[in-house]
Amino acid sequence: MNCDLLIIGAGPAGMAAAITARQAGISVVVADENPAVGGQVYRSVETGPLVQSDLLGADYSSGRELAEVFAASGAQHQSGTTVFMIERTQTHGFTIGLATSERARMVEARHVLIATGALERPCPIPGWTLPGVMTAGAAQTLLKSSAIAPEGPTILAGSGPLLSVLAAQYARAGVKLAAVLDTTPRGNWLKALPHLPGFLMSPYLLKGLKLLREVMSAHRIIRHVSALEAVGEGQLSGVSVVASGRTFMIPATTLLLHQGVVPQVNLAMASGVAHVWSEARLAFEPALAPDGETTVPGLFIAGDSAGIGGAQAAQARGLLAGLAILDRIDPATRASRQTQRSRAEASLARSLRGRAFLDALYRPAPQFRMPADDVIICRCEDVTAGDVRRLIARGTQGPNQMKAFTRAGMGPCQGRSCGLTLTELFAKQTGRSPQQVGHLRLRAPVKPITVGQMAGLADAEQRD
Amino acid sequence: MFRRLLEPSRQVTIFVNGQALIAAVGDTVAAALLLTGNTRFRHTAKSNSPRGPYCGMGVCFDCLVTINGEPNRQACLALVQEGMEIMTGAAAPKLAAYKRA
Structure with a gap:
């Protein structure tokens, strides 16, 4: 199954890039972990139970057309498929490791586009590992894919646009939350004020105001929340809250946490792509050329894994990356793509307008990123912030050494739930910048594969 | 606890820890289990503490269950299928267990 372009991720960026590349007739394979196209933002947009309803909002519905064009594009969509490695070959192409639940195999591609999107920033609060505590994104996924909503006292807590989006969707579904706890400092x-002009001219303003009105009329909102603790014995039973200096307990069976989203970096970092710390967005982002090419020639990144911009920006970036890849394959026809390129660039600029305001406004407070000593920061290996701080004080050099000493970042999630926390804890305590501290070193396989899958790879090689 | 907002159009029967259960076509294993009130999917190897779905999108590996005999499957990424057998509550075996064996 060799191809001209292999795309990882069938969200807005991956789909837009595939459609663009297929217009020029090159062979495109799109590998995605999920059962269907859409990524997180357009999850279940083709066949989900709520696609005919307006409950999820107009932005969600707009993903249907993209999914339809993608389905007709001739790109080969491999669902339920995890990419566990990307390696540059000596002939300037790539070898990519793909795994399904049945088997793993290696394929060759001339160009690769990573469009793996975002993940929710770690929310390490006391008790966040208790069953009954999940992310707002997880709850929204249940809503989109199965029309499932929480029953019993439910608290939505944190900061960021998704908080309002989900609270409004629940309001439309008649689901009343016990409380919305806003942790925005x-x-x-x-600090966001200087960025206000851009926001006023952005599409976010009207949407945001409308959402806020919906949320405020449906749910009880508690602002200025400065501390949260999930409480319960083996199961969530309540949330302890500090808001405006007052401490109180709200009973709850479900707590949904959110502190914004950050780019998924694991696959790109493990493929050798250089990343840069963004102080404005408190996350690592890939170093990219304007057309989306990484520091590894022929390897591109588009969508939220290139930098958080939302679905419209992701689609524009996917289109631009698709065009850039066509330019590499057929430089002589570059000029014929100029109109498409200019239009996508304008769309990208429009959709990024207002982001700086949102970044500053929803910047999570330090206590929600670097918690107290007794709080678990590495969910896989039960490592606490105190474990990490004590070892930093004793001279541990960085996240990689910390991994060797504590196993933080060594579990199945490979640092996706603790990587940013580790970097920030080091930076804070040692006075170095997060850029100097760096991220846990990531290596293939970026997702666990079984011994059986690996053995299958060797069998396939022998047959060749 | 979770509930369905809509009646599912197509159903399948799955078996969770030996008990038959009706789920909807298109449900992930995680969704089907959460609807039964089950939030404790597994126990951690280090502290034996219970865990359930957290990220819901394949990132955190906290929703691991055994599906048709295959351990450590991510319940949030696998779709239910007719006759599927799911086991929850598993912990990674302790080193002591290997030493005894």
């Missing part, structure tokens, strides 16, 4: 408004 008071001072953020002031």
Whole structure:
């Protein structure tokens, strides 16, 4: 199954790039872990139970057309398929490791586009590992794919646009939340103010105001929340809250946490792509050329894994990456793609307008990123912030050495739930910048594969 | 606890820890289990503490269950299928167990 272009991720960026590349007739394979196209933002957009309803909003519905064009594009969609490695070959192409639940195999591609999107920033609060605590994104996924909503007292807590989006969707579904706990720090408004003009001219303003109205009329909102603790014995039973200096307990069977989203970096970092710390967005982002090419020639990144911009920006970036890859394959016809390129660039600029304001406004407070000593930061290996701080004080050099000493970042999630926390804890305690500290070193396989899958790879090689 | 907002159009029967259960076509294993009130999918190897779905999108590996005999499957990524057998509550075997064996 060799191809001209292999795309990882069938969200807006991956689909847009595939459609663009297929217009020029090159062979395209799109591998995606999920059962269907759409990524997280357009999850279940083709066949989900709510696609005919307006409950999820107009933005969600707009993903249907993209999915339809993609389905007709002739790109080969491999669902339920995990990419566990990308390696550059000596002939300037790539070998890519793909795994399904049945088997693993290696394929060759001339160009690769990583469009793996975003993940929710770690929310390490006391008790966040208790069953009954999950992310707002997880709850929204249940809503989109199965029309499932929480029953019993439910609390939505944190900061960021997704908080309002989900609260509004629940309001439309008649689901009343016990409380919406807003952890946005008071001072953020002031810091966001210089970016206000861009926001006022952005599409986010009207959407945001409408959402806020919906949320406020449906749910009880508690602002200026400065501490959260999930409480329960082996199961969530309540949330302890500190808001405006008052401490109180709200009973709950479900707690949905959210502190914004950050780019998924594992596959790109393990493929040798250089990343840069963004102080504005408190995350590592890939170093990219304007057309989306990484520091590894022929390897491109588009969508939220290139930098958080939302679905419209992701689609524009996917289109631009698709065009750039066509330019590499057929430089002589570059000029024929100029109109498409200019239009996508304009769309990208439009959809990124207002982001700086949102980044500043929803910047999570330090206590929600670097918790107290007794809080678990590495969910896989039960490592606490205190374990990490004590070892930093004793001279541990960085996240990689910390991994060797504590196993933080060594579990099945491979640092996806603790990587940012580790970097920030080191930076804070040692006075180095997060860029200097760096991220846990990531290596293939970026997702666990079984011994059986690996043995299958060797069998296939012998047959060749 | 979770509930369905809509009646599912097509159903399948799955078996969770030996008990038959009706789920909807298109449900992930995680969704089907959460609807039964089950939030404790497994126990951690280090502290034996219970865990359930957290990220819901294949990132955190906290929703691991055994599906048709295959351990450590991510319940949030696998779709239910007719006759599927799911086991929850598994912990990674302790080193002591290997030493005894």
